[in-house]
Amino acid sequence: MKIATFNVNGIRSRLPRLLEWLDETKPDVACLQETKITDDIFPEGEIASAGYGAVWHGQKGFNGVAILARGCQPEETVRGLPGDAEDVQSRYIEAVVNGVTIASLYLPNGNPQPGPKFDYKLSWMERLSARAADLYRSERPVVLAGDYNVIPTDEDTFSVGAMAGDALTQPESRSAFRRLVAAGWTDAIRARHPTGRHYTFWDYQAGAWARDAGFRIDHLLLTPAAADRLIDAGVDKATRGKEKASDHAPTWAMLK
Numbered sequence: 001m002k003i004a005t006f007n008v009n010g011i012r013s014r015l016p017r018l019l020e021w022l023d024e025t026k027p028d029v030a031c032l033q034e035t036k037i038t039d040d041i042f043p044e045g046e047i048a049s050a051g052y053g054a055v056w057h058g059q060k061g062f063n064g065v066a067i068l069a070r071g072c073q074p075e076e077t078v079r080g081l082p083g084d085a086e087d088v089q090s091r092y093i094e095a096v097v098n099g100v101t102i103a104s105l106y107l108p109n110g111n112p113q114p115g116p117k118f119d120y121k122l123s124w125m126e127r128l129s130a131r132a133a134d135l136y137r138s139e140r141p142v143v144l145a146g147d148y149n150v151i152p153t154d155e156d157t158f159s160v161g162a163m164a165g166d167a168l169t170q171p172e173s174r175s176a177f178r179r180l181v182a183a184g185w186t187d188a189i190r191a192r193h194p195t196g197r198h199y200t201f202w203d204y205q206a207g208a209w210a211r212d213a214g215f216r217i218d219h220l221l222l223t224p225a226a227a228d229r230l231i232d233a234g235v236d237k238a239t240r241g242k243e244k245a246s247d248h249a250p251t252w253a254m255l256k
Helices: 011-025 044-049 116-137 171-182 188-192 237-241
Strands: 002-007 029-033 052-057 065-070 075-079 092-097 100-106 142-147 218-222 230-235 251-255
Touching: 002 011, 002 100, 002 142, 002 218, 011 029, 029 100, 029 142, 044 052, 052 092, 065 092, 065 100, 100 116, 116 142, 116 171, 188 218, 188 230, 188 251, 218 251
Parallel strands: 002 029, 100 142
Antiparallel strands: 002 251, 029 065, 052 065, 075 092, 092 100, 142 218, 230 251
8 A cells, every 4th residue: 555645835736746656656645735725726636647536624825734535435533633623724734545544635834933823833743643543543554644844854855954943843843753653653764765865845945956955854754563574665856856846745655
C-alpha cells in the first residue's frame, strides 16, 4: 500500500501535473494540500476518471486538503482539526482506506515570527498532538501525512543560516515536532533513510531548484501498527522539475 503526500500548490493550475503523477506512480492513497478551491469546484470528475475516489475540505484561494484513494472511496471520519470550534481554516481531513486511518494535514506556516501567525502555528501543533494521541491509543495503523511546515533538523535544510529566522526552524516548532515523534510516531523517511538530505520543497525564487536549495517539510508519521509494515519511503523529486510544477515534490511511504 503506497501512501503519498503532495502539496499541489493550487489544484486547478496543477491538475495536469497531478493527473500525470497519479498515472505514472499509481499511489494507493494520495494526500493533497493547498488545493486552494472551494468544495463545490473540486475536480471530482477528473480525479474519478483517473481511477480515484476522493474526500476533500476546501477553502477559496487558501489552504485546502484532500485524500484520494485508488479504486475505492475513502471513508471520511474527521473534517477539520478538533480542538477549536472557531478555527475555520481548511487544514485537516481524516479518512479510513482499506483499514488504515489516514490524515491529510497542512500545518500553518507561522511567518512572520514572532507574532499571531506563529502563535496560531504553535497552538495548531498542540491540537494536532492531542488528535494524534487519540489516534495512537486506537492501536490501529495510522498515517499522518502532509505539509508540516517544520524543518526537523539542520540536516533537512540547504542552509541553516538562510533559514535561521524562519518559523519553520524555530526551536518551538522543532520541539513540537520532536514531541509528536517521541510520543511513539515514526518518521517514515528517516526510518528508511536515517541520514542525508531528502528535500521535499524548493522555492520558486532565487533559482532554488537549479541549485538544489531545498528543505524537508513534507512528512509521513506512522503509528507502530503502520511502522511495523513499512517497506520503503522516498521522494518523487523529478516531479518538481517538470513544467508548471508545484514547489513541493510528492513524498511517500510503502506499507505491506
